[in-house]
Amino acid sequence: MSARLWQIVERRLRQVLPPAYLASTIGDLAEDYERVRTCKGALRASLWLVRDAVSLIRAYRRARRSPQTTSKLMLADDFRLAWRRLVVHPSAPVQCVLLLAIGIGLSTTMFSVVDSLLLTPAPFRQGRHLVEQTFWQPEPAVMQAWRTSGMFEAVEAGRQARFQVGDTSETSAGAYVTPGVFGMLDARAVRGRLFSAQEAWTGANDVVLLSETVWRSSFGSDPALLGRRIRLSGTPVTVVGIMPETFRFPAPDTAWWRPFDPSAKTAGPATVFGRVRTGIPRIDLERRVEKMAREFGRIPANYRGTPALQPVAGGDLGAFTNRALWMLVGGVTLVFIVLCSNVSSLLLADLSSRRREFAVCAALGASRTRLLRQAAIEHVLIAAAGTVAGVCIARALVANVPEFFLGRSLNVIDVDHRALTAASVLGACSVLMAGLVPAWLGTRTEPPGSRYGTTDGRLNRTATQLLVVGQVALACALLVGSALLLRSFGNLAHADRGLNLDGVVHINLSGLDNAFPSPEAMGAGTNAIETQVASWPEVSSFALSREAPPSVRASRLEPQSTDGTARETGSGNLEADRYRVSPAFFGFYDIPIEQGRNFESGDSEDLVIVGARLARLLWPGDDPIGKTFDSGDMGVNRVIGVAGEIHLPTLTSELDRPEFYTPMGNRSRTVIVNMRCRSACPSAEVLRARLAAIHPAIGARIDPPSANEYLSHLRLPRALAKVGGLFAIVSILTAAGGLFSLMMQAVAGRRREFGIRLALGASPGQMRGLVLRDGLTMGACGATAGTIGGWTIGRALSGFQYGVTPADPATWAGVVGAIAIVALAATWCPARRAMRIDPVHLLREE
Amino acid sequence: MPQAPGLGEFETLLLLAILHLTEQKVDANGSAIRDEIQTRAERHVPRGSVYVTLDRLEEKGFLSSREISGSAARGHRPKRVFKVTAEGVHTVRSAVAAVTKMQRGLQDVLGRL
Numbered sequence: 024m025s026a027r028l029w030q031i032v033e034r035r036l037r038q039v040l041p042p043a044y045l046a047s048t049i050g051d052l053a054e055d056y057e058r059v060r061t062c063k064g065a066l067r068a069s070l071w072l073v074r075d076a077v078s079l080i081r082a083y084r085r086a087r088r089s090p091q092t093t094s095k096l097m098l099a100d101d102f103r104l105a106w107r108r109l110v111v112h113p114s115a116p117v118q119c120v121l122l123l124a125i126g127i128g129l130s131t132t133m134f135s136v137v138d139s140l141l142l143t144p145a146p147f148r149q150g151r152h153l154v155e156q157t158f159w160q161p162e163p164a165v166m167q168a169w170r171t172s173g174m175f176e177a178v179e180a181g182r183q184a185r186f187q188v189g190d191t192s193e194t195s196a197g198a199y200v201t202p203g204v205f206g207m208l209d210a211r212a213v214r215g216r217l218f219s220a221q222e223a224w225t226g227a228n229d230v231v232l233l234s235e236t237v238w239r240s241s242f243g244s245d246p247a248l249l250g251r252r253i254r255l256s257g258t259p260v261t262v263v264g265i266m267p268e269t270f271r272f273p274a275p276d277t278a279w280w281r282p283f284d285p286s287a288k289t290a291g292p293a294t295v296f297g298r299v300r301t302g303i304p305r306i307d308l309e310r311r312v313e314k315m316a317r318e319f320g321r322i323p324a325n326y327r328g329t330p331a332l333q334p335v336a337g338g339d340l341g342a343f344t345n346r347a348l349w350m351l352v353g354g355v356t357l358v359f360i361v362l363c364s365n366v367s368s369l370l371l372a373d374l375s376s377r378r379r380e381f382a383v384c385a386a387l388g389a390s391r392t393r394l395l396r397q398a399a400i401e402h403v404l405i406a407a408a409g410t411v412a413g414v415c416i417a418r419a420l421v422a423n424v425p426e427f428f429l430g431r432s433l434n435v436i437d438v439d440h441r442a443l444t445a446a447s448v449l450g451a452c453s454v455l456m457a458g459l460v461p462a463w464l465g466t467r468t469e470p471p472g473s474r475y476g477t478t479d480g481r482l483n484r485t486a487t488q489l490l491v492v493g494q495v496a497l498a499c500a501l502l503v504g505s506a507l508l509l510r511s512f513g514n515l516a517h518a519d520r521g522l523n524l525d526g527v528v529h530i531n532l533s534g535l536d537n538a539f540p541s542p543e544a545m546g547a548g549t550n551a552i553e554t555q556v557a558s559w560p561e562v563s564s565f566a567l568s569r570e571a572p573p574s575v576r577a578s579r580l581e582p583q584s585t586d587g588t589a590r591e592t593g594s595g596n597l598e599a600d601r602y603r604v605s606p607a608f609f610g611f612y613d614i615p616i617e618q619g620r621n622f623e624s625g626d627s628e629d630l631v632i633v634g635a636r637l638a639r640l641l642w643p644g645d646d647p648i649g650k651t652f653d654s655g656d657m658g659v660n661r662v663i664g665v666a667g668e669i670h671l672p673t674l675t676s677e678l679d680r681p682e683f684y685t686p687m688g689n690r691s692r693t694v695i696v697n698m699r700c701r702s703a704c705p706s707a708e709v710l711r712a713r714l715a716a717i718h719p720a721i722g723a724r725i726d727p728p729s730a731n732e733y734l735s736h737l738r739l740p741r742a743l744a745k746v747g748g749l750f751a752i753v754s755i756l757t758a759a760g761g762l763f764s765l766m767m768q769a770v771a772g773r774r775r776e777f778g779i780r781l782a783l784g785a786s787p788g789q790m791r792g793l794v795l796r797d798g799l800t801m802g803a804c805g806a807t808a809g810t811i812g813g814w815t816i817g818r819a820l821s822g823f824q825y826g827v828t829p830a831d832p833a834t835w836a837g838v839v840g841a842i843a844i845v846a847l848a849a850t851w852c853p854a855r856r857a858m859r860i861d862p863v864h865l866l867r868e869e
Numbered sequence: 870m871p872q873a874p875g876l877g878e879f880e881t882l883l884l885l886a887i888l889h890l891t892e893q894k895v896d897a898n899g900s901a902i903r904d905e906i907q908t909r910a911e912r913h914v915p916r917g918s919v920y921v922t923l924d925r926l927e928e929k930g931f932l933s934s935r936e937i938s939g940s941a942a943r944g945h946r947p948k949r950v951f952k953v954t955a956e957g958v959h960t961v962r963s964a965v966a967a968v969t970k971m972q973r974g975l976q977d978v979l980g981r982l
Contacts, residue, residue, distance in 0.1 A: 041924070048920060050939045050946030051900040057942050075916040082917025086924070 025060075028069055029053075032076045039083045048079065098400075101393075105401040115373040116401075118760065119366045120408045123454065125753060126362035127413025127446045132420040133355040133746075134442035137348050139434045145335045146269070146434050148209035152176075152299045153335035155273075156312060161285040161293040164319035172315065174308060175297040177207040180285045182293040183274055187256045187707075187724055188241065194724070195237070197255075197279030198272070207298055208272060214238075215249045215264030223282045231260040234278040235268040255279065257533070257722045271433045273335070296335060308332070335433070347743055347823060354501060354750045359446070361497045361754045363453035365761045368490035370405075370454065372768045374398065399459060406451035413450070417443060484769075488801060491761045495805020498754035499842055500812030505747035506834045507817055507824055511674070512744040514826035515737055518672035522572060523613040524733070528704050529571050529726040530696040538718035542689035549687065549694060551717045553605070556696055559713070561705055565698035566611035569603035569687055573671040573678075573732055599637055600682040601654065608684070609666060611697055619648045619664030628688040631660040635668040637681035660685065673736040674823055695726075743823055755841065758805070759849040766798050766853035777857050778865035787858035794854035795847070802846025806839060813838065876931075876964050882906055883922055884931060884961040887953050896937070896950045899923060923951060931957030 033049060040048055052075060060068035109116045144150030158165065161180065169178040181200035188195055202218035205211075213235055222230050231253070242248050252259050260281065271277060273294065285293065299308060312332045381394055417438050424436055532552065539548035549567065556565050602608070606622040609615075609632075617635060631654075638647040647662045654660055660683070671679045687694075698704070705713070710723040770777075777790050817829025827834065876884075886905040890897035903919045906912065926932040933954050936947040953961070972979060 044920075044924070044949060046946045047936055047939075047949035048899065050943035050948060051898055052916075053946065054940070054943040055900050078915040078917035079920060080917070082915065082921040086921045 025065060025069060028072060032072060035080055036076060039080050039087075041083075052076065052079075098396075101397055101400045102404075105397060105404055109401060109404060115369050115764075116405050116408075118764075119369050119405050119454065120412060122362045122366050122369075122757060122760075123406065123409025123450045124412030124416050126359045126366075127410060127443070127450050128416025128420055129750075129753065130355050130359045130446045131413065131417035131438060131443045132424070133352055134446070135417070135421055135439035136424055136436060137352055138439045138442065139432045139436045141345060141348060143434050145272075147272070147335075148207075149298055150335070152301070153208075153296065154299055154308070154312075154332055155294050155296045155335050156316065156332050157292050157294045158316075158320055159292055160321065161283075161287070162295060162316075162320050163285045165315055166285055166295055168315040168319045169295060169297055169312075172311060174300060174303050174311060176300050177203065177298045179204040179207050179296045180293055181273055181283050181296065183277070184281075186279050186281075188279075189254050195278050196274060196276040197281065198274070198277050199281050199283035200273070201283050201285065204272070204296065207296065210266065210270050210272070212264035213267045214246070215262070217264055218280075218282045223284045228282040228284065229258070229260045230263045230282060231255055232264045232266050232280040233262060234266050234270070237278045238265045255281070256724070269435060271435075275433055344739060347739060350820065350823070351743070351746055353819075354504065354747060357497050357501055358750045358754050359449070361494050361501075361757050363450060364490045364494050364497075365757045366409075366450075366454055367456070368487045368494070368761050369764055370402065371487045371490070372764055376768065376771075395459065399455065402454045402459075403451075406447075406454040409450060409454070410447040413447065414438070414443060484772075487765055487768075491758070491765050492801055492805045492808065494754075494758040494761050495802055495842065495846070496808035496812060498751070498758040499806050499809025499838060500816050501747075501754045502751045502838045502841060503809070503813030503834065504816040504820055505744070505751035506838055507820055507827055507829065507831065508740070508744045508747045510827045510831065510834055511823060511825040512737070512740040515672045515674070515740050518670065518826070520672065520733065521614065521667055521669035526699045527612075528698055528700065530698065530710060531724045531726045532694045532696065532714070533722040533724060534718075534720040535694060538720040545689040548717065549689070552694060552696070552714070552721075555713065555717055556698065559705065561700045561703065562698045563701045564611055565696055566607040567605040567687060568608055568695050568697060569693055570601070571695050571697060571726070572602065572612070572669060573600070597640065598677075598680050599634075599654075600680050602682060602684045603687045604684050605687055608697070611699075612669075614669060615667040617665045617667055618646075619662070621664060622684075622686050626663075626686045628686055629658060629660050630663045630686060632664040632666050632684040633662050634666055634682040637683055638662075638665050640681060654683070671733065671736065672825065674740055674825055675736075678736070740823070740825070755845055759845045762798060762801060762846060762849040763852065765801075766794060766850050767856070769797065770794060770853045770857045773857075774860055774865060777860045778862040781860060782862040790860070791854040791858040794857045795850050798850025798853070799843075799846050802842055802850075806842045809842075876960055879918065880922055880926055880931075881961055881964045882910060883919070883926065884953055884957055885965075887932070887951050888958070888961070891952060896948060897952065898948050898950055902951065926957070927951075930954060931960055 032052075036049060037045060052072070055075075056068055056072050059071045063071075145153055147153060156165075161182070166178050166180055169175050179201045181198050181204060183196070183198050185194040186197040202220050202223050205217045211217075212232065215232075217232065218230060222228055238244060238248065248262050249264070250261060252261055254260075266280065273296070283293075309332050384394055385391070421436060421438050535545065535548065539545040553567055556562060556567075604622070606624065609621055616632070618638075619632070622630070622632065633641070633647060641647065641652060642650055647665055649662060651659050651661050666684065669682060673679055704725070707723055707725050710725075711721075714721040714723055777793075781787070781790065813835075814829060821829060883902060883906070886902045886909070887897045889905055889909070890901055895901055899916070899920050902923070903914050903916060906914050906919075923932065923934075927934055931954055932951050934949050934951045936949050939946045939948045
């Protein structure tokens with residue numbers, strides 16, 4: 024056994040001892056071992072050997088440690104101490120970690136969304152160089168002009184559509200695109216192939232590409248789908264390829280692609296896409312493109328502008344939404360400042376309460392550097408934990424981004440690492456700065472009993488009070504902003520639309536081009552459809568029209584004098600919605616005819632009923648009946664009646680246009696059946712079967728009800744109100760937490776004072792009043808400062824307000840009331856604690 | 870005022886122990902030094918502390934060492950024998966003198982040592 028033990032001892036000593044002294048040291052050990060073994064026996068000698076060998080190994084290991092190693096060990100000790108302290112006193116650190124995490128999570132999410140929607144180019148080859156211009160109809164001449172201009176590397180076209188898949192009534196977003204689009208975007212199919220050039224031609228275009236998402240969800244990832252014929256909006260098409268899930272073009276929700284022939288005569292807007300050559304100045308590009316659009320595009324003569332050239336980026340993300348997003352970025356920045364200042368005030372308060380601990384440590388020999396390092400390490404741990412939790416919150420929030428934002432980016436919205444890093448670094452800096460300054464003051468301590476805790480304590484307290492007042496001010500400002508947004512949303516949701524949409528269902532009839540090729544046939548066909556619908560037992564009331572409210576087809580108007588010449592209205596480039604309707608339309612939607620008469624069968628298409636607002640705009644103070652105006656492609660119209668005004672409540676006031684109505688006529692190839700059903704409406708298949716009796720080519724599609732279209736205009740206000748409300752709630756709760764912590768600390772620090780006051784005869788109620796007064800004073804100071812911020816935010820949000828002004832008294836009253844309640848609630852508990860102080864108990868403690 | 874440069878209490882004990890062994894003509898190796906301190910100072914001394922301190926004192930120049938051939942009891946391994954250098958003697962003298970001076974007049978408190 025002893026031989027084996029000696030082997031182990033020698034091996035371990037060899038690892039530690041300097042080689043020059045190894046033999047002599049082991050020799051000494053061996054000589055002593057023999058002596059001990061002779062005196063005390065083998066077992067005791069073995070124990071002795073182990074003890075001395077271990078002593079040697081430990082001593083040499085300690086001696087071998089370099090100053091750096093020692094420093095590392097001290098650092099490890101500091102980390103251990105900091106961790107132990109955080110575990111023993113978790114209250115303030117946990118609050119700081121939570122606040123920091125919320126701040127990092129919210130700001131990272133907001134910046135990620137903005138980055139995805141506004142800053143990052145479309146996720147295609149040379150995405151920054153992709154531009155688009157949308158026209159009222161396909162413009163092959165414009166495309167040709169773009170191609171020959173030398174400014175574009177590639178020019179393609181497309182238009183968005185909704186497809187009805189199979190026999191279901193559900194529609195899915197899709198697009199018609201020229202086959203070259205995929206090459207321009209450098210997109211490849213994950214299965215199958217893309218379109219060939221020949222497949223763009225009418226007659227050979229019965230092919231379709233579909234998204235991987237649809238392939239998985241609707242077809243169970245069936246590999247045999249390629250080559251199979253499916254029905255898309257009633258047309259049989261062959262699936263030739265599957266596009267990757269990440270391919271989102273031209274809209275974020277596009278899931279189906281069919282070939283597009285720009286030269287074919289199709290109705291509806293079409294978009295020209297181009298990849299600009301490198302080095303072309305933007306201003307030159309815009310000028311040339313505008314000129315080409317004017318020269319080659321079919322832009323109505325009375326249209327004063329040209330379609331805008333836009334970067335291919337975020338679907339229908341307009342300037343208005345851009346502004347809304349930047350406003351939210353401003354909001355989240357304010358929230359971040361509130362949270363960070365709250366963390367700072369918490370740490371200030373915490374470190375102030377530890378001045379005695381620092382003083383004792385200093386008296387026991389701890390250097391100032393060591394104490395500062397100790398405080399810094401605690402804050403590093405808090406910052407690290409806050410960052411980790413913030414990442415988790417950001418991931419959770421990004422995964423639940425409101426649908427309004429999600430459906431507007433061609434990029435997949437994910438946590439942006441630059442935003443995450445910036446928010447984390449700023450959060451960590453705020454924690455460290457908040458920690459180091461009071462630590463510097465706090466560690467400037469003499470042993471207890473000297474001038475302990477006078478000026479520095481007041482400095483810390485004043486700094487904390489200022490931070491809390493700042494938090495309340497920012498929270499107040501955010502509360503004003505979110506209250507205005509909330510009231511705007513409420514006003515929009517309850518605004519009078521001027522028509523009755525209850526239970527309205529729209530049947531969009533298609534295939535009328537083939538069924539009724541001539542205007543005469545179209546007129547007869549429309550009458551037949553009207554008779555047919557009237558005979559359906561499920562339908563309680565109906566009206567035919569070419570457009571359903573809210574219309575998206577605007578006409579430019581030129582009012583005319585009685586002599587037929589154009590007259591300046593002072594209303595600029597006046598736009599109005601045009602509805603081509605049957606006489607039953609007004610009764611169906613409960614739109615009153617306020618003046619003149621309704622349409623009658625046989626009225627010519629130049630007769631018109633104008634909305635009340637349009638009448639006021641065109642002929643202010645005059646009787647509109649008999650007046651005329653030029654509506655562009657419809658020619659000159661004569662007014663026979665004035666209908667009640669219908670509204671599209673929306674933040675974008677340009678969309679809420681005045682309207683006018685003309686008889687249905689026979690020129691258009693679309694018919695919409697507006698109807699209400701007694702119980703359940705007939706399905707699309709039943710409708711198609713019934714309409715086949717009139718002509719087998721007629722198709723029927725049930726469109727989403729008008730109410731949905733109206734509700735879609737509430738999505739941005741709703742999203743703004745939601746996010747703004749979230750910001751305000753987080754800020755106000757944070758400020759309340761800061762006030763609560765400060766008041767609790769103040770009460771704890773003034774226990775002796777309260778005890779003396781109570782002993783001298785003050786009542787507990789007076790103590791409560793004292794604390795409440797202090798808390799409410801701070802709340803009032805914050806609210807006063809926040810008034811200025813709130814007014815500024817209210818003014819900045821004026822573009823997002825509907826039926827409310829920044830000076831809205833109800834909003835301000837609500838905000839002031841909310842601040843008062845929150846300040847009272849945050850101060851109440853500390854005040855109760857102050858009134859419960861027992862002077863006798865306090866004396867015993869002293 | 871002259872002061873022993875960087876000599877701790879244990880280092881002083883070691884130097885004194887080596888001086889004792891040298892005076893007795895005994896080889897002052899690590900084991901003998903340790904035994905000398907334990908016997909004279911009646912204090913348990915860990916072996917590791919002795920050897921590490923010896924190395925440190927040699928580095929400081931207060932000690933010198935040489936190796937002599939070892940006996941069979943130690944497996945014929947060499948024996949490292951230490952000797953206090955002149956500088957070491959001077960330093961330990963200063964340290965002891967300082968202690969002696971400091972204890973003067975404290976017989977009533979400390980008793981006769």
